[in-house]
Amino acid sequence: MHPDPAPSPPVPDRPDKPEEACGVYGVLAAGQQVANLTYFGLYALQHRGQESAGIAVFDAHQQVRLHKDMGLVSQVFDQQVLERMPGDLAIGHNRYSTTGSSKVCNAQPVVLNTRLGPFALAHNGNLVNAAQLREELRAIASELTSTTDSELIAFALQQAVNDGLSWDQAIRRAAARCRGAFSLVIGTPEGLFALRDGHGIRPLVFGHLGEPHQGHWVVSSETCGLDIIGAAYNDDVQPGEIIHFLQGDPSPQRSRWCEEPAKLCVFEMIYFARPDSRFFGESLYSYRVRIGEVLARETPIDADIVIGVPDSGIPAAIGYSQVSGIPFADGLIKNRYVGRTFIQPTQAMREAGIRVKLNPLPDVLAGKRVVVIDDSIVRGTTSRKLVAALRDAGATEVHMRISSPAVTHPCFYGIDTDTQDHLIAARLTLEEITSHLGVDSLAYLSKEGMVEAAQAESSHFCTACFDGQYPIEMDESVRSSKLMLEPAGIAATVH
Template identity: 55%
Template sequence: MKEYCGVFGIYNNPNAVYYTYLGLYALQHRGQESAGIAATDGNKIGYYRDFGLVSSVFKSSVLRELSGFIAIGHNRYSTSGASDSPDNIQPIVVSYKYGQMAVAHNGNLVNALELREKLEEEGSIFRGTTDSEVIVHLIVKSKKKKFLDKLIDALVRLKGAYSLLVMTNKKLIAVRDPWGFRPLCMGELDGSPVFASETCAFDLIGAKYLRDVEPGEIIVVENGAISSYRLPETENCPRSQCIFEFVYFARPDSKIFGKSVYDVRKAFGRRLAKEHPVEADIVIPVPDSGVVPALGYSQESGIPFEMGLIRNHYVGRTFIKPDQKLRDIGVKVKLNPIPELLEGKRVIVIDDSIVRGTTSRKIIRMLREAGAKEVHMRISSPPTKFPCYFGIDTPTKDQLIASNHSVEEICKYIEADSLGYLSLEGMIEAAGGNFSEYCTACFNGEYPFNIPESVERQAEKK
């Protein structure tokens, strides 16, 4: 499974562009395909976007050319729209009758196809293929007079996940969908309001975390004043915060949904040790997302924690493997075992999830080749059985090994001595909440609302 996007914005700061650049740096884990920044000086919006990591997109010369006291930025991993089209890189910047605006979107709309077809029938012309562009067209076509009313008029037509930053020549607006799927938090830096997908972006620039943007809330910053509004019918939308943010996506040093990711992730490991104990000599993580739950498992079980697998952090997202022999080396490009730690040991391996199972099998084979006597796999989340339609690029159901095989069959396939998943009930309890707070659809198939058949068919064609 792959990450979706990260957004960052700041208002009324002379170094708005540079702080946005740093904010995107901190949020790089949320998207590595492309990055963009839009900024305004109060008269016009300038922007720069390109494919690549933040460090390669924004050279010093680019940052110097962008100017403004308001800025928003976006890191992208595509969940909707082709990843190779420059028109899909965000923020989306447009000029229309009443001026300019820029939009940065984290999430995925399940009714985007339906809305797009209707807009095209009415004469709208789209440059890209993202669902985010639908939001821009809805705002522009609204017959309301005031910009906030235009925005609300557009938002009430959306169904799905959206944490948005919208910038005009003089305003910065933050919005979170009524279900609250994706995180969005608010901070303050020397009197400047700041917004980001995760609080780790605040830590980097020295901003103070204030609170989360609430589900269904619209925060408008203009003329030095901060105003809060609510989307209509918000109370009819069940809170559906993505539990997988805690499992894998968010950085462990972030605070999301009002909770420390590190603390929740460690609690997952502790609960996992209670649910699936096994006699062993060492506990090792699959880095990086397995590290914190492995610490929790180790502390709860009393079995020593070791870094038996070392990750190469300088590997790109793709690895060219021209023949079968080199394909088998693929996982070793990213992970390398330490034989001195593993020789003759009974090993518990902690990972965040099993998607197709192929990587887990390669890791277990690697550990055995390095001398491990036994390999017991423990997963800090329940079996992933259903696709996500709200901003996570999951495989289709037929490609998710847990949707078609029992735990015993998966254990045999990955060649582990035993396999244990964290229970769904244990996960929710460890997160310190209840089922009414979180979206757990990828585990139990219970989506917060009906998914259109067109979206399911479109996902199956991927």
């Protein structure tokens, strides 16, 4: 047996899956309680980031009130705080750190002043040229208050406005200086702007509140952020598109700022986005059921029950059950009444078997051959504990099926994956991972099956974490920081 993988970074019990992107939100609606609407929008997007939350609101005098802090949306805001934030335009953000550590100075939105007045910016994604951009902005480096690439984007925008450009021109210039993934919402005295990078790696949608002629606009990372406040979906912000929403205007100004091939992160489809969010005209629940069906056809096994790892593995488990004919059952119960906990169990507690998030049901599992469906394995740590818990509950066989391909490469575009030497599938063979996890069998969904199930053009997805084909050029220093196991010719696979 291959030696156990090297220990993960010193954060106890990190999950065996890529960790969150961020959530961005914007509301432009005269006469509405935009701070409250943004609060609920961020509440719907809480799954995208649990480290910090923030809202910036423009009042009638075009001054900005900003409130942000560490913690969940419900911890950072209460009704008293929201009542102190009247206005017609709000920008909101949920954060999970990708560039910049987890501390309050890195919380968003970023608010800066310009010759044209203040602006607020919220960013989902990750720049691969952050070091270069910081060097280009070195003249104002002393003014930087955080370590995030998001603040660099904001300072690039501030610089462009102060050079004499209009808001639209300045946003285009700032965006052109950025390489990587960025979905942005920007509040200005001239209205709300939304844009995506040329590849559209991170999602961004917009819709309207009330009747379309009222010109009340909402921008959200996902459609679930529209649904929660009763906003109607209009369209996606397209890759390389910038949209300018004006107060009361029923027709936003849409234009392209760059042309690149679309490369939506396929993990948004598999795991990140909520199952009730809609991509390509349908809910992700439907897609996740389909990948379970494909997984069953590709990786059949004799078993008594199929279970899913809550919550993201459930739809694929249902699809697997429907095609295989093996009954679906709830074998794992998730504690749905706690958010992210910042109190970590001690090592003694972990060794005693403390289970904060999942608990198996012996009545369901005892004496059964179990197929357990999960959406991904990144490090192999919690998956191994999960398998042990299933066996302790009486499962006679445990067959693990993963509704995505093996993660062999880190992400540079806004998902917090470890360096390559911490990715279990980058270092161990399938047989070695099977032995390490303690399962009777292990199989992954094929990349072809994953993409075909999306019923969209296969070239429209970024699949770099599975195949190393990175769509955005990056400096060698950036690549080498995470691609620990790649041969010297890795540059040949980076476009």
